[in-house]
Amino acid sequence: MCTLEKRGSLFVLTLTSESDEQHRLNPTLLSSLLAALTQINSQATSASALVTTAQGRFFCNGFDFRWARAAADPQAARIRLRTMSNSLRPVLAALFSLPIPTVAAVSGHAAAAGAIFALAHDHVLMRADRGVLYMPEVDLGITLPDYFAAVMREKIAAARDVVLAGRKVRAEEAVEMGIVRSAHDSAEGTVEAAMSLGEELARRKWVGEAYVEIRQSLFPEVCDVLGLAPKSIVSKI
Amino acid sequence: MCSLEKRGNVWILTLAGDDAQNRLNPTLIDYLASALSRLASNATPGSVLLTTAHGKFFSNGFDLAWARSASSPAAAYDRLQSLVASLRPIIAALLSLPMPTIAAVNGHASAAGFMLAISHDYVLMRGDRGVLYMPEVDIGLPLPDYFVAVMRSKIRSPAVLRDLGLGGAKMTAAEAVKVGIVESAHDSEESTVEAAMRLGEQLARKKWVGVVYAEIRKSLYPIACDALGLTQKAIVSKI
Numbered sequence: 001m002c003t004l005e006k007r008g009s010l011f012v013l014t015l016t017s018e019s020d021e022q023h024r025l026n027p028t029l030l031s032s033l034l035a036a037l038t039q040i041n042s043q044a045t046s047a048s049a050l051v052t053t054a055q056g057r058f059f060c061n062g063f064d065f066r067w068a069r070a071a072a073d074p075q076a077a078r079i080r081l082r083t084m085s086n087s088l089r090p091v092l093a094a095l096f097s098l099p100i101p102t103v104a105a106v107s108g109h110a111a112a113a114g115a116i117f118a119l120a121h122d123h124v125l126m127r128a129d130r131g132v133l134y135m136p137e138v139d140l141g142i143t144l145p146d147y148f149a150a151v152m153r154e155k156i157a158a159a160r161d162v163v164l165a166g167r168k169v170r171a172e173e174a175v176e177m178g179i180v181r182s183a184h185d186s187a188e189g190t191v192e193a194a195m196s197l198g199e200e201l202a203r204r205k206w207v208g209e210a211y212v213e214i215r216q217s218l219f220p221e222v223c224d225v226l227g228l229a230p231k232s233i234v235s236k237i
Numbered sequence: 238m239c240s241l242e243k244r245g246n247v248w249i250l251t252l253a254g255d256d257a258q259n260r261l262n263p264t265l266i267d268y269l270a271s272a273l274s275r276l277a278s279n280a281t282p283g284s285v286l287l288t289t290a291h292g293k294f295f296s297n298g299f300d301l302a303w304a305r306s307a308s309s310p311a312a313a314y315d316r317l318q319s320l321v322a323s324l325r326p327i328i329a330a331l332l333s334l335p336m337p338t339i340a341a342v343n344g345h346a347s348a349a350g351f352m353l354a355i356s357h358d359y360v361l362m363r364g365d366r367g368v369l370y371m372p373e374v375d376i377g378l379p380l381p382d383y384f385v386a387v388m389r390s391k392i393r394s395p396a397v398l399r400d401l402g403l404g405g406a407k408m409t410a411a412e413a414v415k416v417g418i419v420e421s422a423h424d425s426e427e428s429t430v431e432a433a434m435r436l437g438e439q440l441a442r443k444k445w446v447g448v449v450y451a452e453i454r455k456s457l458y459p460i461a462c463d464a465l466g467l468t469q470k471a472i473v474s475k476i
Binding site for chain 2 (some may be wrong): 101113122154155156157178179181204206207209210211213214215217218220
């Protein structure tokens with residue numbers, strides 16, 4: 001589902017393909033992501049950073065609708081969908097609360113909840129040779145959970161094009177739109193660039209408590225819908 | 238010392254602190270408070286404010302050296318909090334000043350100095366030296382609520398907010414023009430101030446009604462105004 005390894009100063013979280021090459025977010029993957037982020041939070045030092053990536057041509061293709069539709073009836077399917085939506089919240093809250101810089105190496109398609117998961121990182125790098133960022137909800141005729149909309153509003157200036165027009169955004173366009181920091185010519189190139197960015201950020205040795213507070217203060221609507229209460233740290237000056 | 242002089246319709250406020258970095262301490266902040274209140278009461282249609290300084294620094298932020306020279310860490314923290322509290326009404330006064338405002342950023346503008354600059358309607362900056370910089374992440378300080386509110390009101394790109402707030406990016410005038418924080422970059426302190434003066438004279442010729450101008454400005458930056466406790470006044474206009 002996902003693996004967590006420590007490489008030098010970096011925590012590397014990888015979505016793995018053994019059961020689903022699209023890395024769709026179902027309860028199993030969501031709970032292993034939450035466990036990994038909880039572990040990172042407890043082990044993080046001021047000289048570390050997180051790089052999140054995935055195997056194969058998908059970064060993450062959103063919630064696992066197969067699992068939802070496999071329920072006994074439409075009502076039960078809706079409950080399963082709501083379960084997944086509710087379980088992604090604490091994963092995003094954990095990302096927004098990590099006391100270290102976070103980098104997503106988007107190594108392939110990132111759609112719907114998968115795009116939200118990527119955008120919840122501080123920095124997003126993306127491969128340019130294939131893969132799109134895509135919010136299919138408008139095409140599918142489903143509404144956005146409140147926290148999806150908040151992430152889109154606060155992380156993307158052109159939210160209309162992405163959310164209301166269902167535009168499939170390739171890496172180079174995403175760079176122009178200010179969504180993605182840089183585009184790279186392969187999955188490996190993307191991960192390598194994310195690793196060097198992560199190492200560079202780790203070397204800044206930022207104070208974790210202040211870093212979290214600044215992050216949360218910059219994205220107050222997201223933090224509000226995720227139930228992250230603003231806290232005031234007493235800092236040393 | 239600071240000065241406030243009038244050239245035609247343009248009021249020129251020159252920052253000069255106790256040090257070359259124009260660090261904001263109680264003396265400088267008190268001066269700003271009285272200058273802005275004098276401006277607010279003397280505004281006539283066509284008045285414009287141009288704020289600048291001399292040398293390498295526009296303002297390097299709060300006077301942390303003054304805060305740290307307190308008798309204990311707790312007293313230092315109290316001093317910092319008092320600086321944060323006393324700049325709040327300055328930023329509020331700028332956002333409600335009944336005339337167009339221009340900052341001619343002659344050098345480094347960091348932290349509270351950066352906030353002071355972007356609280357003006359127009360920011361012009363010298364391009365040959367000086368950066369805009371939020372050092373808080375580097376020194377482990379959170380951002381005061383109204384800093385974040387002013388940044389979110391004035392800087393619309395999430396990536397730029399991230400780079401400044403969470404990346405400790407040092408932004409040159411050219412970069413700041415590219416991302417829309419600064420109107421134009423100029424090749425020296427003098428040419429920055431001259432360009433700001435020309436812009437000021439141009440705005441002065443509009444002879445805008447100050448109270449209306451201030452209300453329109455506030456309505457454009459509701460997040461900042463909310464954090465600063467500024468409310469919208471109902472004006473009965475001529476139409």
